[in-house]
Amino acid sequence: MKASAFSYARPTSVMNALELLAAYGDKAKVLSGGQSLMPAMNLRLISPELVVDIGGVAELRGIAVRGDVLTIGALTRHVDLLKSSEIAAHAPLLTEAIAHVAHPAIRNKGTLGGSLAHADPAAELPACMLALNATIIVSGQSGERRIAAEDFFKGIYETALSAQELLTAVELPVARTNSAHFFCEFARRHGDYAIAGLAAQAAVDGEVLTGLRMAFFAVGDRPLLAKAAGRLLNIVITPALLSEASGALAEELNPQDDQQASASMRRHLAKVLMARSVSALLRRPDLNAGGAV
Numbered sequence: 001m002k003a004s005a006f007s008y009a010r011p012t013s014v015m016n017a018l019e020l021l022a023a024y025g026d027k028a029k030v031l032s033g034g035q036s037l038m039p040a041m042n043l044r045l046i047s048p049e050l051v052v053d054i055g056g057v058a059e060l061r062g063i064a065v066r067g068d069v070l071t072i073g074a075l076t077r078h079v080d081l082l083k084s085s086e087i088a089a090h091a092p093l094l095t096e097a098i099a100h101v102a103h104p105a106i107r108n109k110g111t112l113g114g115s116l117a118h119a120d121p122a123a124e125l126p127a128c129m130l131a132l133n134a135t136i137i138v139s140g141q142s143g144e145r146r147i148a149a150e151d152f153f154k155g156i157y158e159t160a161l162s163a164q165e166l167l168t169a170v171e172l173p174v175a176r177t178n179s180a181h182f183f184c185e186f187a188r189r190h191g192d193y194a195i196a197g198l199a200a201q202a203a204v205d206g207e208v209l210t211g212l213r214m215a216f217f218a219v220g221d222r223p224l225l226a227k228a229a230g231r232l233l234n235i236v237i238t239p240a241l242l243s244e245a246s247g248a249l250a251e252e253l254n255p256q257d258d259q260q261a262s263a264s265m266r267r268h269l270a271k272v273l274m275a276r277s278v279s280a281l282l283r284r285p286d287l288n289a290g291g292a293v
């Protein structure tokens, strides 16, 4: 099947793109890498009147470090994140996660902004934004909004963006010297969307975690920043404590049943991921010996 007929515009500035979005409202769709939008249009799941191709808006590209803040433009492609030395140095969790996003051909076109705006609950990058405590920057004709990643994802393919707004950039605090990260997902094949996954960022002080943001994905209608992780802070973690925390995690999750996995399997995998992450972050193999799950 092919897409329904549509008009096409290629603005060269954010202001120009916003004028088009304001004029067409929800009859327009932003085109970034096209890796999710074009398949949806070709299947006629959506049929916009106007496609606003932001590929020529240079101000949306690039990676910059200023002081303690890493800024990534919305049009930055997955492959650019993967190869960036700034990302590897200041947000190594992202470098690790990107390698799990789809396959090289898709990573060559797909963009960070597109992935976040698309908000697939099984996608890796939205969860990384939660783990990294990102601020998502969106622009509309009335100005700019800065939205905490935790408030940005609202449900399956649903975000805080309105049809008249453009996601322009993301800001992340740079990793500190005592930072540690963990990324792991279960998928049928490398490059497939996850069945269950975890992106975590921690601050480690000797034997304890003084900060811990665990963002689970593919286990609910949006990425979830686990409250249960709070039980593991500022204390020497025992297998019993970890078991308690993973019990609390299972209560927090609301995973779906689908052809890939049952809800109970997803809950189990999330608990396995929690144990693996704590063991890896603290370099404590004893915590991943099986008893804690």
Ligand SMILES: Cc1cc2nc3c(=O)[nH]c(=O)nc-3n(C[C@H](O)[C@H](O)[C@H](O)COP(=O)(O)OP(=O)(O)OC[C@H]3O[C@@H](n4cnc5c(N)ncnc54)[C@H](O)[C@@H]3O)c2cc1C
Pocket: 029, 030, 031, 032, 033, 034, 035, 036, 037, 038, 039, 054, 074, 100, 101, 102, 103, 106, 109, 110, 111, 112, 113, 114, 115, 117, 118, 122, 123, 124, 125, 161, 165, 166, 167, 168, 191, 192, 193, 194
């Ligand atoms: C076979 C296949 C496998 C895939 N596997 C994975 C995977 O394992 N993990 C994963 O995370 N992703 C996967 N993807 C999706 C891929 O990562 C996409 O690149 C990504 O979801 C969308 O990015 P895009 O730049 O292509 O956005 P587009 O397809 O251009 O746009 C996606 C949506 O976001 C909106 N949008 C885009 N940019 C903006 C913006 N700046 N402001 C406002 N709205 C915007 C569009 O209007 C559209 O609704 C896969 C895709 C394919 C085709």
